[in-house]
Amino acid sequence: MKLLVTGGAGYVGSVCAARLVESGHEVVVVDDLSTGHADAVPQGCRFVEADVAEVAGSVLAERFDGVLHFAAKSLVGESMVDPRKYWEGNVVTSLRLLEAMRENGTPRLVFSSTAATYGEPDSVPIPETAPTAPTNTYGATKLAIDQAITSYASAHGLAAVSLRYFNVAGAHGQFGERHTVETHLIPIVLQVALGQRDQVQMYGTDWPTPDGTCVRDYIHVTDLADAHLLSLQHAEPGTHRIYNLGNGTGFSVKQVIDTCREVTGHSIPAAVAPRREGDPASLVASSQRARDELGWTPHRADLTTIVQDAWNFAGLGRPA
Secondary structure (H helix, E strand, O other): OEEEEEOOOOHHHHHHHHHHHHOOOEEEEEEOOOOOOHHHOOOOOEEEEOOHHHHHHHHHOOOOOEEEEOOOOOOHHHHHHOHHHHHHHHHHHHHHHHHHHHHHOOOEEEEEEEHHHHOOOOOOOEOOOOOOOOOOHHHHHHHHHHHHHHHHHHHHOOEEEEEEEOEEEOOEOOEOOOOOOOOOHHHHHHHHHOOOOOOEEEEOOOOOOOOOOOEEEEEEHHHHHHHHHHHHHHOOOOOEEEEEEOOOOEEEHHHHHHHHHHHHOOOOOEEEEOOOOOOOOEEOEOOHHHHHHHOOOOOOOOHHHHHHHHHHHHOOOOOO
């Protein structure tokens, strides 16, 4: 298939673009490099450096079989102090993309959504039927896009799938995680091992969890990318399906730090800090629907593999 990948110079987008090329697809990447990296665009992809909202129509006029939409603003804290940036950068851009797809007859879409659409769930593991009640602007914009996609699928016959990620980690060979502002636990812990931070902070050790630290569901980025390929195959005209993606198993902050110590051989100092407001004790996905309907199974579910792949990538000495 001929496929457009928006945000394909970013972490998840670049891995997905790489997996698409490896699977024999023709891939065009559009990214404005506001947070991505030009050297993350996989070989074999045609790269258009531009704002998706500005070029979606002209690019899609070339006729594509589908779009995988990753381009987005994604910092939760920033979304709360600069909401305009998120409503415009996420929602307005996505609406322009949907219109360009409609005008050019692009038949299928796979959208990078998020578990932040659920907010603070009443129970875990979290199924797709859980109430959506985002607690931040980032999650609210992703939910709004999901709702817009549902409308376009119903009105215009779009075949669409939204994938709600939990915590993505690991690396796919030379494609991995490097953010200017790092907010994710595993790369933060590895930065301590690399000497880029003095210590890692544990926000509370008195949570109602087995070891007192927060529990989160981590999914390997390659498993995540493979779910996108399966979604392209299973998307049906006029239907918008939503799937949660995670391991279905949670790992605590202490488990992550201990695993990073084992993998890196570094002591990794850790300090206890006060709880952060709004942090749930546990967030774990139910991915049963994806398993049943897409035939998706995470093959890199153990924490050691996830951390080892992230460490291998970090050891390449790439800039932050």
